[in-house]
Amino acid sequence: MNEILNMSMNEMAEADFDCSCGRHHSLPIKKIAIGKGVLKELPGVAAEFKGKQVYMISDNNTWKAAGEKAHAFLVNDGFKVKSHMFETGNEILIPDEAVMGRVLMEMPLDTALIVSVGSGTLNDMGKFLSSRTGVPYIIVCTAPSMDGYVANGAPLICGGRKISFVATLAYGVVGDTDVMKDAPMHMIHAGLGDVLGKLTALTDWSLAVEMIDEYRCDTCVKLVEKALKRCIDNAAALKERNEEAILYLIEALTLTGVTMAIVGVSRPASGSEHLLSHYWEMDFITRNKYPELHGVKVGIATPIVAEIYEILGADIPEATRKLCPKRAFVEELLNSAGAMISPKEVGIERELFYRSLLNANAVRNRYSVFQYAKDIGRLEEVTQKITERIYGK
Known part of the structure; x- marks a missing residue:
């Protein structure tokens, strides 16, 4: 039971087991190849489709990072490949209609x-394309920037709003640390921010268990905590592009994706910090402003959520209170890697920040510390205190 706790990252493909939480879990991803020099393994990961039509999508940045080599590996191995590259220049590719x-x-x-x-x-x-066409997909990772490589949700922009569509899991994942260690440092910081968000996500999950008796899988919690520890212990080395630190970062991101996939919900990876990030992003997109990378905003939001728990103090159930990190601890981890900490650094004005704390809970139908603070009548007090600390009185 729970053999998955002793598996390496690459061994978890097609995991299938009865869990101590009382449920049966499975991971339908066929192949996982994460490590140094694994880009050359792409033809092997895709072997089932040799002789059939392959459709490769990239943008001008990811094509240079790994697409050109991935294309060559496939073509040289006899694959038939059509490639479409989005020319974005220095702009971010927005996945809209x-x-x-x-x-x-x-x-x-x-x-x-x-x-x-x-x-x-x-x-x-x-x-998303895979889920709507029934055609399987492989992801070639180019940056350790987020945890969605093995998740089945696809956040897209529709009608100016960020909507997380139910999609599908990848057939295979190829993540070469030789590629990812050379990703823009801003994207590495985004990955760290997304990983640190798991600290408050797990706290929110605990709060939901305590307050509304929500289901929780402790095996998933242990997997995330294990991945978090190695990443946190090596956070400072990320600014040097240390290959081991990059490996631990992508493993932590991938493992949290695995837990979402096997448990069927995003609870292990997403809590109040994601609600804040999504709120800010939707506001920026509505105003045609650059929305900043998801993980960067999650990293900024995480110590803010930790501070909410600190302010609520004894009002929080004891079991949950013990789980939540201190704001100073999260900020120090971000600072050690050279990542941004303040919402002001990404252009979030006082009015937007204040409004986001009051309304973030409406972004998704999910029990969170925002809902809890609202239910006990302390949300406005918490919002005022944190806004004044960051922006002044």
Whole structure:
């Protein structure tokens, strides 16, 4: 039982087991290859589709990072590949209706496999396209920037709002640390922010168990905690692009994705910190402003959520209170890696910040510390205190 706790990351593909939580879990991902130099293993991961049409999507940045080599590995091994690269220049690729329409229009009718080369956006595009066409997809990771590589949700922009669509899990994941260690440092910081968000996500999950008797899988909690520890212990080395630290970062991101996949909900990886991040992002997109990387905003939001728990203090059930990190601890981890800490650093004005704390809980139907603070009549007090600390009186 729970043999998955003793498996390496790459051994977890197609895991299938009866869990101590009382449920049966399975991970339908066929192949996981994460480590040094594994990009060359892509033809082996995709071997089932050799001789059939492969559709590769990338942008100009991810093409340079790994797409060109991935394409060559496949073609040289006898694969038939059509590649579509989005020219974005220095702009961020926004996965809205126009972009998703274009990626579908470029897809050959006889496509048997989709290969996405990228991180957050291109991965979300690939999995959404896969879920709507029934064609499996492989993700070639180019940055350790987020935890969605093995998750089945696809956050896309629709009608100006960020909506997390139910999509599908990847057929395979290829994450080469030789590629990811050279990712823009801002993306590495985003990955660290997303990982640290698990600290408050697990706290929120505990609060939901205590307050509304929500289901929780302790095996998933242990997997996330194990991954968190190694990443946190090596956080400071990320600013040096230390290969071991990068490996622990992508493993932590992937493992939290695995837990979401086997438990069927995003609770192990997403809590109040994600609600804040999504609120800020939707506001920025509505105003045609650059929304900043998801993980960067999650990293900034995490110590804020930790502070909410600190302010509520004894009002929080004891079992949950023991889990939550201190704001200073999270900020020090971010600072040690050179990551941003303040919402002001990403252009979040006082009014938006104040409003986000009051309204973030409406972003998703999920029990959180925001809902708890509202239920006990302390949300406005908490919002005022934190806003004044950051922006002044």
